[in-house]
Amino acid sequence: MAQIRVLRRMASLLTTPLAPEDFLGLVNPLASKRQLRGVVTRVVPETADSATISFHPGRAWNAHEAGQWARIGVEIDGVRHWRSYSLSAPAGHDPAITVTAIGAVSTALVRETKVGDVLFLAPPQGDFVLPEHPRPLLMLTAGSGLTPVMSMIRTLVPRRPDADVVLVHSARSREEALFHDELLELSDQFPGLRVVHWFTRVEGGRRLDLTDPTDLDAICPDWGERAAYACGPSDFLDAASALWDSTDSEAAASGHLTIERFAPVLLPGTGGQGGLVTFEKSDKEVEVDGDVPLLDAGEECGVVMPSGCRMGICRSCLTPLIAGKVRDLRTGEVHGDEGELIQTCVNAAAGPVHLDI
Ligand SMILES: Cc1cc2nc3c(=O)[nH]c(=O)nc-3n(C[C@H](O)[C@H](O)[C@H](O)COP(=O)(O)OP(=O)(O)OC[C@H]3O[C@@H](n4cnc5c(N)ncnc54)[C@H](O)[C@@H]3O)c2cc1C
Ligand code: FES
Secondary structure, eight states: OHHHHHHHHHHHHHHTTSOHHHHHHHHOGGGOSSSOEEEEEEEEEEETTEEEEEEEEOTTOOOOOTTOEEEEEEEETTEEEEEEEEBOSOTTSOOEEEEEOOSHHHHHHHHHOOTTOEEEEOOOBOSOOOOSSOOOEEEEEEGGGHHHHHHHHHHHTTTOTTOOEEEEEEESSTTTSTTHHHHHHHHHHOTTEEEEEEESSSTTOOOOOOSSTHHHHHHOTTGGGSEEEEESOHHHHHHHHHHHHHOOOHHHHTSEEEEEOSSOOOOTTOOOOOEEEEETTTTEEEEEOTTSBHHHHHHHTTOOOOOSSSSSSSOTTEEEEEEEEEEETTTOOEEOOTTOEEETTTEEEEEEEEEOO
16 A cells, blocks of 8 residues: 555656546546546347446445436547436446437437446436335336336345335337346246336337326226336326325325436426526527526537536536526526526526526
């Protein structure tokens, strides 16, 4: 250790103003203390549009709990973009993300990631995690919303002979259903897991209707007594949430629904008049409508905006306001004092706005 300290001191003298960590980071990307990184160890295609990317993270990574997510930074054309991804690997294992290609960053991850690539990381977070005490569970998922639940199932089912999990997963077809074969194998192997696939785009298929309890009653009659977890598109989650809120049966009242969203809940019709947004340090400006988040406005005109979850939870996007008013797209509230830190992912211009970036 003493030798390493001496070497670090010598390196420090030779490399100032850059810290030795910066150079160590060039040799071993996982050694950097300034920016947590991970090296891709495996890429497995899951469906035509999705892939699981496993990585070995640097030492500053905290082991994830099943169901948590992490911010992942990807460099595209020299610009680092941050997005959030649920960790699909079981707890106690190196992390993995399962990404579905829908936009620029996810498509780059799915189509271009190779073993040995370096991902930028932030530590895992989130409270969409398994309950402390085992109890009957109902997992309701659709599309890529299966990813956090897959981590829970992989963690719980093989380890707990007393597990009692019903998974209802909606996908367009068998070919588009994530982890389809693995789930069937797990349910064959472990009697505590029942898997119901609900395909919407096959002959005779239709969407799982959560606007009333009929479908759930047929699939899982004791659904209301189970601790329920749901993850999927916004309309699917809104319907599930309304169903749990509206149900007045005694049994259903004893269950509890925990939801994970991949996109923010915006108040419909919140956007009012927009305005000219000026990014002072970047010397850029753009005229935007009142429903465009400032984060999107900045990225559209080439400003490197800090970001993370893009849904108002991680606060990575905080940017100082120099002048003007902004509108919170979740509540409609118009606010803005000079120097206020603005969450650019969920606020839009309400008139001319100047940001210190
Ligand atoms: C907590 C959290 C966990 C997430 N976990 C995953 C995951 O495990 N796998 C995964 O593929 N994505 C996940 N996402 C979504 C991911 O962060 C990106 O939003 C997504 O990959 C799109 O990024 P993009 O740059 O490709 O497209 P963008 O251009 O940034 O987004 C395109 C649009 O798609 C919307 N969108 C985001 N996710 C979805 C979705 N699943 N289906 C339909 N529309 C969507 C965005 O809100 C946006 O309006 C998660 C998001 C959050 C906040
Ligand atoms: S990007 Fe996470 S709060 Fe804005």
